[in-house]
Amino acid sequence: xxxxxxxxFPEETREEMQETIGFIRDSGLDYAKILLCQPLAGADxxxxxxxxxxxxxxxxxxxxYFHTSFGSIHFSASELNDIREKAFQDFTRRRLTRMLExxxxxxxxLPKIRGWEELKYFxxxxxAALRGA
Numbered sequence: 001x002x003x004x005x006x007x008x009f010p011e012e013t014r015e016e017m018q019e020t021i022g023f024i025r026d027s028g029l030d031y032a033k034i035l036l037c038q039p040l041a042g043a044d045x046x047x048x049x050x051x052x053x054x055x056x057x058x059x060x061x062x063x064x065y066f067h068t069s070f071g072s073i074h075f076s077a078s079e080l081n082d083i084r085e086k087a088f089q090d091f092t093r094r095r096l097t098r099m100l101e102x103x104x105x106x107x108x109x110l111p112k113i114r115g116w117e118e119l120k121y122f123x124x125x126x127x128a129a130l131r132g133a
Contacts, residue, residue, distance in 0.1 A: 003029045006065075007087065008037045008080040010048050010072050021087045025094050030112070031125075034088050035065040036080055037072075092129045 005024055007017055024032050039049035049055050054070060063069035063077075066084070071077045098104055113119050 001029050002031045002033070003027060004033045004035065006035045006037050007084055008068060008070075008072055008075065010037070010045075010052050010054055011074075012037075012072060013074060017083065021083075021090070024087060024091050028098075029091075030095070030108075032088070032091050034084055034091070036068040036084050037070075038063060038065055038068065039070060096126070096129055 003024065005020060007020060024034065037045070039046040039055060046055075049070065052073060054072065056070070068077050068080050070080075072080065075083070099108055109122065113122060
């Protein structure tokens, strides 16, 4: 199972963010994509950033869903990037820990491997997780 989550909305509080991160960590998902909120020109959210004074025209070119250049009311861009990275690392560690528990491989991994391609994929993902990618 795969989940996609966005952190760092303009008015999101630390408590709200921690609730989302806790859900991601404890969800039992096989993979989670954790993104950072981005104000895209023309979107309603862009207007919110504009009204809150969070836009910086020089930031738009270097900002991505994985490494933002935009802060929020409660967090700087640097803090949001750190929170996202730590949340992904925590999720990955929890997932690997779950696999290494007694019976974990049999319960979580083996049912998903139906062939050579899936086995190669899981080895690549595991090695990337160990490297912190």
